[in-house]
Amino acid sequence: MALTSPKKFFHCLKDLPNLFHKAVVHESHCTKVFEGDGKSIGSAVHFTFSLDGTNVSTTHVKIENVDEEKHLITLGCYDGDIMEHYKVFKVHFQVIPKDHKSSVKCSIEYEKVNESIPEPTVYMEFDEKLIEGIDGLALES
Numbered sequence: 001m002a003l004t005s006p007k008k009f010f011h012c013l014k015d016l017p018n019l020f021h022k023a024v025v026h027e028s029h030c031t032k033v034f035e036g037d038g039k040s041i042g043s044a045v046h047f048t049f050s051l052d053g054t055n056v057s058t059t060h061v062k063i064e065n066v067d068e069e070k071h072l073i074t075l076g077c078y079d080g081d082i083m084e085h086y087k088v089f090k091v092h093f094q095v096i097p098k099d100h101k102s103s104v105k106c107s108i109e110y111e112k113v114n115e116s117i118p119e120p121t122v123y124m125e126f127d128e129k130l131i132e133g134i135d136g137l138a139l140e141s
Contacts, residue, residue, distance in 0.1 A: 005102060009138045010071045014039050017031050018038065027049050031048075047080075059081060093106050108123060
């Protein structure tokens with residue numbers, strides 16, 4: 001997916017706690033920074049959202065990595081509904097410059113609590129919506 005300029009998109013991605021509701025307005029219920037500034041490594045954020053329009057999920061994430069040079073952000077989940085199914089759950093967003101636009105590589109690093117747990121495809125689909133929403137906000141700015 002071709003997106004706005006890498007600098008604008010990465011700036012919006014770093015401000016995810018403040019822009020989450022605007023980016024996925026129909027899926028977002030609550031966002032609260034409860035440790036740090038919400039933009040730097042170590043910041044902790046509570047998200048409440050709906051993956052499928054009906055079931056509400058909560059998660060606590062910590063910003064584990066912000067690499068300005070590589071335009072990379074890693075969010076690690078450590079509490080909430082996701083952790084009932086996964087021992088490890090980290091989302092990596094990397095903004096990749098492409099001419100005057102950019103693309104985003106999103107990957108999920110996970111370890112299931114047991115083999116009956118499904119692959120996290122519903123979270124990848126949610127992240128696609130989130131990326132599209134952030135792109136729209138970046139274009140507006």
